[in-house]
Amino acid sequence: MKKIFISSTGVRSGQSLAVWCVGEMLRSQGLRVGFFKPFVTRPVSHNGRIIDKDALLMKEYFDLPEELSILCPVVPEEVPGDEVAREEQLMRIEECYEKVQKEKDALIIMGSEKIFYEPDSPYLPDGVLVNRFNAPVLLVDKFQNENMSMYSVLAIDSFLKDKVKFVFVNQIPLESVDAAYNKLVPFFQKRGTPMIFLVPQDRILTSLTVRNIVDIIQGEVLTGENRLENLVESTSISSSHLKGSLHLFRRIYNKIILLGLETDALNTPLISSKVTGILLTGGRRPAPIIVNTCGDLGIPLAVTPFDTFVTMEKIQKQQTHITYKDVYKLKRFVQLLGGDEAIQKIVTQLDEIYKF
Amino acid sequence: MSWIFKINHLSDVEKEGLYRILIPPSIFHRFHIHPILFLNEKRERLVRFYCPPKDNATLIEIKQDLIDQDSIFFVQVSDTNDRTQIRLDFIIVNDPHSERFNTDVDTLGKDTLFGRANRNITEEIRALQAGLAPGQVKHGLRLTGDFLQCLEHFCRILGIKSILLDGLFYHNAIIYEKYGFSYFEGFKMMRRINELFQPGSILCEKLDGSTPFRQIGFHKTIRGRSWAIHDGILRDVDDELIEGGWSSPKMYKMVDKTRQICSFSDASF
Numbered sequence: 001m002k003k004i005f006i007s008s009t010g011v012r013s014g015q016s017l018a019v020w021c022v023g024e025m026l027r028s029q030g031l032r033v034g035f036f037k038p039f040v041t042r043p044v045s046h047n048g049r050i051i052d053k054d055a056l057l058m059k060e061y062f063d064l065p066e067e068l069s070i071l072c073p074v075v076p077e078e079v080p081g082d083e084v085a086r087e088e089q090l091m092r093i094e095e096c097y098e099k100v101q102k103e104k105d106a107l108i109i110m111g112s113e114k115i116f117y118e119p120d121s122p123y124l125p126d127g128v129l130v131n132r133f134n135a136p137v138l139l140v141d142k143f144q145n146e147n148m149s150m151y152s153v154l155a156i157d158s159f160l161k162d163k164v165k166f167v168f169v170n171q172i173p174l175e176s177v178d179a180a181y182n183k184l185v186p187f188f189q190k191r192g193t194p195m196i197f198l199v200p201q202d203r204i205l206t207s208l209t210v211r212n213i214v215d216i217i218q219g220e221v222l223t224g225e226n227r228l229e230n231l232v233e234s235t236s237i238s239s240s241h242l243k244g245s246l247h248l249f250r251r252i253y254n255k256i257i258l259l260g261l262e263t264d265a266l267n268t269p270l271i272s273s274k275v276t277g278i279l280l281t282g283g284r285r286p287a288p289i290i291v292n293t294c295g296d297l298g299i300p301l302a303v304t305p306f307d308t309f310v311t312m313e314k315i316q317k318q319q320t321h322i323t324y325k326d327v328y329k330l331k332r333f334v335q336l337l338g339g340d341e342a343i344q345k346i347v348t349q350l351d352e353i354y355k356f
Numbered sequence: 357m358s359w360i361f362k363i364n365h366l367s368d369v370e371k372e373g374l375y376r377i378l379i380p381p382s383i384f385h386r387f388h389i390h391p392i393l394f395l396n397e398k399r400e401r402l403v404r405f406y407c408p409p410k411d412n413a414t415l416i417e418i419k420q421d422l423i424d425q426d427s428i429f430f431v432q433v434s435d436t437n438d439r440t441q442i443r444l445d446f447i448i449v450n451d452p453h454s455e456r457f458n459t460d461v462d463t464l465g466k467d468t469l470f471g472r473a474n475r476n477i478t479e480e481i482r483a484l485q486a487g488l489a490p491g492q493v494k495h496g497l498r499l500t501g502d503f504l505q506c507l508e509h510f511c512r513i514l515g516i517k518s519i520l521l522d523g524l525f526y527h528n529a530i531i532y533e534k535y536g537f538s539y540f541e542g543f544k545m546m547r548r549i550n551e552l553f554q555p556g557s558i559l560c561e562k563l564d565g566s567t568p569f570r571q572i573g574f575h576k577t578i579r580g581r582s583w584a585i586h587d588g589i590l591r592d593v594d595d596e597l598i599e600g601g602w603s604s605p606k607m608y609k610m611v612d613k614t615r616q617i618c619s620f621s622d623a624s625f
Contacts, residue, residue, distance in 0.1 A: 237415055238435070308415065
């Protein structure tokens with residue numbers, strides 16, 4: 001069985017998407033893919049239990065038979081951080097690991113949110129787990145600058161004794177892509193390892209969907225249910241975005257306009273933002289003409305009980321996590337990573353590692 | 357880059373400091389709100405700003421109590437394509453101590469869009485009798501002049517040359533005229549309305565008491581004419597310039613340059 005441990009240099013690096021992406025790559029090769037994440041780091045309450053959002057995503061998408069409490073067994077907050085507890089945690093992790101690897105050709109093990117050791121972290125350091133599972137590592141690094149990425153990768157690889165085999169340098173601002181490519185790729189090519197992939201910052205990956213926003217603001221959809229997967233890059237209260245029959249909305253002051261890409265335009269991401277949804281704030285029901293106008297134009301319209309200020313605060317503060325419905329993000333990530341060529345490189349390299 | 361968009365990228369303290377200029381100072385005094393901290397005597401923050409980076413509009417709202425349905429002061433301004441202009445999208449001022457008339461929602465609680473989509477006739481009659489103009493849900497605080505001075509001052513600081521707005525109702529357009537606004541579009545319509553409201557002319561004749569909003573004598577006042585127009589009186593007249601009824605005129609004011617436009621001379625409110 002092939003194993004790969006996916007870790008991250010920091011929070012919000014795109015680790016979850018990388019895990020999903022590698023899983024999909026391996027499955028596309030006909031492998032039976034399993035998933036294991038020792039610690040709940042993205043908790044959510046589910047039927048009265050704390051579960052992990054990544055485990056839920058992988059279970060739903062890959063149709064994994066194991067219980068969520070097996071796929072991601074340890075809730076750090078539930079146990080004290082002493083030595084005895086740590087031992088118990090390790091025993092529980094190993095017990096579950098034995099179960100999830102059964103009848104699998106490839107197992108993805110997902111680390112915590114950051115691989116660097118932190119004394120007050122409730123999780124066992126990823127380094128300990130990597131050694132315990134003796135797995136090659138894929139590191140996801142949120143780009144800050146070339147030197148920082150280089151330093152992070154080399155430091156972690158040295159600490160893990162050359163176990164880092166792949167690196168995804170993610171969210172590279174467009175203005176830094178050339179510099180990153182010219183510096184990082186030759187450096188690691190010359191060194192021979194790890195294999196490096198650069199992923200530029202992307203409007204599709206950073207967008208929410210209208211559905212995400214409706215969930216966040218406890219909205220009620222009045223029309224446009226079939227367009228809730230439209231992307232939202234930004235919001236505005238300005239009526240200047242409202243052309244044609246949407247001009248009617250200029251008479252409404254309790255509105256927030258959602259701007260982004262329509263679902264049909266995901267393959268042409270260079271086009272400019274348009275109105276992909278409209279929120280009416282303050283709970284007031286709109287006139288039928290408003291609902292009909294949006295319905296005719298295929299623009300989702302939702303009403304939220306919160307006023308404009310609270311609604312915006314909720315949208316800005318809320319960090320949504322990818323779910324199995326966000327397949328467009330998975331596809332986009334694979335595409336940005338290099339598509340089939342990248343898949344082949346990663347699969348071949350994994351084959352090489354497990355040849356003997 | 358336009359000004360509101362640019363200001364919205366500043367820190368909260370900086371942008372709130374600038375947008376504070378748009379609030380008439382008398383509001384702070386009258387409602388016991390600290391003009392710097394925006395706190396009332398109970399240390400509740402009653403002034404809220406919506407001005408996130410990337411948006412080209414800003415919204416300021418003041419309530420007497422955060423749970424109140426209506427604001428005391430609500431203003432929204434936005435950029436236009438020309439960085440020497442600013443658009444006044446909305447200005448709403450309500451006296452929190454006055455009675456509320458639900459003219460903004462119909463009997464099912466749905467938005468009337470200021471009468472464009474639907475009307476709540478019962479509430480409108482009550483509002484009319486209480487001395488309100490169309491579109492108002494409460495009495496105002498007579499702050500339009502003060503606010504426009506604040507807005508001009510804001511423009512002056514930034515080098516903005518003109519203020520654009522739509523005169524939503526007839527009375528709004530006349531009031532903006534009095535404060536020195538002129539017309540991009542709609543002046544001919546306004547002038548024609550005035551002509552047709554003269555005694556003996558068709559609009560004046562149609563003020564026959566057939567509805568509560570078309571009372572005899574309404575042609576003499578801004579508010580009376582506005583109610584009659586809101587009631588659709590213009591659609592009952594076959595005239596080239598007012599064909600299709602009321603259409604909000606597009607108005608502008610050059611900062612520090614007052615125009616003397618008057619489409620209703622000797623008008624009283």
